[in-house]
Amino acid sequence: MKDYLPIFRRNLSSPIVLAILVLAVALALLHEYRDAWFLSFVITVNTLIAIVQEIRASWALKKLELMSAPLAHKVGQDGIEDVRYDQLAIDDIIELRPGDEVPADCHIIESDGLTVDESILTGESRQIDKDDKSLVFAASQVLSGKATAKVIAVGHSTRVGSMTASLKSYQPSLTPMQYRILQAITWLTYGAVLLALLIIVIYSFSGETAVVIFKTVASAAIAIVPEGLLLASTLLLAFGSLRLAKAKVLPQKMSAIEAMAQLDVLCTDKTGTLTDENIKFDELIYIDKSSKQLPDYIGIVAKETDSGSTTNRAIISEFNAPVGYEVLQRLAFSSKHKMSGAKFRFNDKTVTILIGAPEFMIDIVPYGEKYRQQIASLTSVGKRVLMVGQIDDDSASIKRLTHGIGRPIGLIVLSNELRKDAISTVKYLQNHGISLKVISGDNPETVRYIAMQAGIKRSDRLITGAELEALPDSKWDAMVKNKTVFARVLPEQKERLIETLRRLGYYTGMVGDGVNDALALKKSDLSIAMYAGASASRRIADIVILDNSFSSLPIGMKLGGRIIQSIEMIATLFFHKIIYGIILLIVTMSAGLMYPFDPRHVTFINIFLVTLPTLMWTFFPPSSRYRLKPSNFWRDTLLSILPIAVITGLTVAFIYIVLSKIYPGNPTEISTVTVIVSTFMGIYLVFLVPVIFNIKNSRSSTAAWLFYIMSVLLILVPSFSLRIVRDFFSFTLPNWYQIWPLVFVVIGAVILQWALAFIARLRLIKRNEA
Secondary structure (H helix, E strand, O other), rough: OOOHHHHHHHHHOOHHHHHHHHHHHHHHOOHHHHHHHHHHHHHHHHHHHHHHHHHHHHHHHHHHHHOOOOOEEEEOOOOEEEEEEEOOOOOEEEEEOOOOOOOOOEEEEEEEEEEEEEEEHHOOOOOEEEOOOOEEOOOOOOEEEEEEEEEEEEEHHOOOOHHHOOOOOOOOOHHHHHHHHHHHHHHHHHHHHHHHHHHHHHHHHHHOOHHHHHHHHHHHHHHHHOOOHHHHHHHHHHHHHHHHHHHOEEEEOOOOHHHHHOEEEEEEHHEEEEEEEEOEEEEEEOOOOOOOOOOOOOOOHHHHHHOOOHHHHHHHOOOOOOOOOOOEEOOOOOOOOOOEEEEEEOEEEEEEEEOOOHHHHOOOOOOOHHHHHHHHHHHOOEEEEEEEEEEEEOOOOOOOOOOOOOEEEEEEEOOEEEEOOOOHHHHHHOOOOOEEEEEEOOHHHHHHHHHHHOOOOOOOOEEHHHHHHHHOHHHHHHHHHOOOOEEOOHHHHHHHHHHHHHHOOOOEEEEOOOOHHHHHHOOOOEEEEEEOOOOOHHHHHOOEEEEOOHHHHHHHHHHHHHHHHHHHHHHHHHHHHHHHHHHHHHHHOOOOOOOOOOOHHHHHHHHHHHHHHHHHHHHOOOOOOOOOOOOHHHHHHHHHHHHHHHHHHHHHHHHHHHHHHHHHOOHHHHHHHHHHHHHHHHHHHHHHHHHHHOOOOOOHHHHHHHHHHHHHEEEHHHHHHOOOHHHHHHHOOOOOOHHOHHHHHHHHHHHHHHHHHHHHHHHHHHHOOO
């Protein structure tokens, strides 16, 4: 229950909600019970709907998060049990295995060649050997070996602090768009206070009673302050998160939905993203024909240095480690030296074997031109090639290898096929203005081949990590901007690349699945991790792709775009009702007339203008024809609707003034017709906003309009046909015979509004085509 308290607190303690409830209480004290009751009823219902829907969304998301939560291996009396990190307690005994993320700060009881990567903590990617009685910290990644350890700190008490919480609490922070909305609400609230003071002064000099003055202040406040806009955006984002999760795209922050719509550059790894997550063994090429036990040696090294990587899994599946060997030393794979190895006793002799990237092993294991060409031929068609080397000096330490100490004995050839959906996904992203950059630790030619096969533009623009290292700072930015493929890069270089792109002004996303991607993921504007990847990467990511499919990203972007579109359209409606409300208030005060609406009238109009559209576009989000840019929020919403809202305000004010001349002694008739005109123009605007935003017609949009029209009729018909409802709102049946010429004024206004909406639409299309 405590997880839901922030939702209750955020919705019930909203300053706008509290202010409206205070107004309702004040109206009740002034014996204006109908306004007080209706005002409090509507705001309470709106708030409860928001609370219920947000709790539903957070509950569903939490279930999905539990599915993706990493597990710790707790040692108990009945054996080893997998438990969530938040179920661990101090003094628990756990087992650490290759590929694990360390779930808590621990004291090593017994280490069997444990090697970890603490880059999440230190920012530096390097392997660290952990012996008996040493400490290992939460969020570190086990590279090789295993250990039994005792938990000494959990959760927020660990060195890494809040990052070790097994699940992200449902605490939706405001997105940049919501900050803009909050900014608008703040300024409008100040404006409402000034207008209230103006009303009090002018009405007091006009001799109006305190009840009339306060009712007018309450009506103006409801008309001007966008009481539900922030709550509507929160509700839409919460619902949107649920829709995305159902599409196998789990947002771990609500801001990720908006971030997807802002991407300029998407950096992606090769393996598991562009290519299938499963690497396949192709062949073993013998260099030393006399090495009959080469498959056994490969099996031993793969097993003893297993980090849980896809490459290691492919090798282990083909080469089984024999029995009867004794490990003397291990060299865990690291991104820095791109190799792993083991020194062991087997068949009464000491053997030292290294397996790694050929170009990184050449200093230790020299090989000739023949094998250079063979490796180049294989990598040019996308194959991954690993060199197998042997060190014959039994006294050599695998931790301190010297130049030329080894000799090549074989090549392992692996294949990593392009995903079937990679080409269509890349095409979609590039067609929507997103530049793709491939950042990989693999061989340059292999990466280039895969990038070209996927259809990534300018994939011939390649640079390696070694070339980046030698690059002077003065040329760094230009090189990063110009290149598309970055191969054989280190984790620190990945991090700097992301940092550079952001500094150059690009909204940058990063897709990764390994612990080596963690530093870059942390630096990106939008971090995306594959569910099958390292838990360290998964837990710091803004989005987790639950089905590990790169093609889920466009689906997520489409859904995210529809959610942002809904927020912008609803914001447009709010800005319309605010602008026309202000104009109506100013014109009536200038004309020496009373404000035409009671508080319940304004709330009644708002049902059609903002409440029903919010529900409609929450359940049936619209589909835009182009990619939205939340950074254009003010231009797309406020500036587009401004002239249309001015026309609404002037039209309603004109009709009210004319009616005041026709029926000087019949305020009920005047008020009723003015409410009808305002309601009609508000409903018309709901149909006009999709024209402004060039919304696609679809089955979903048809269902949305049916929902809206049926809801309007369900509320509108009883409001004027049932006497008890008419009396509650102080409505009457107008005498249309005398006022029918005013219909032409409304028709002229809506035609002009349609023309302005079409002009705004053309501006949006032109801006998005530029």
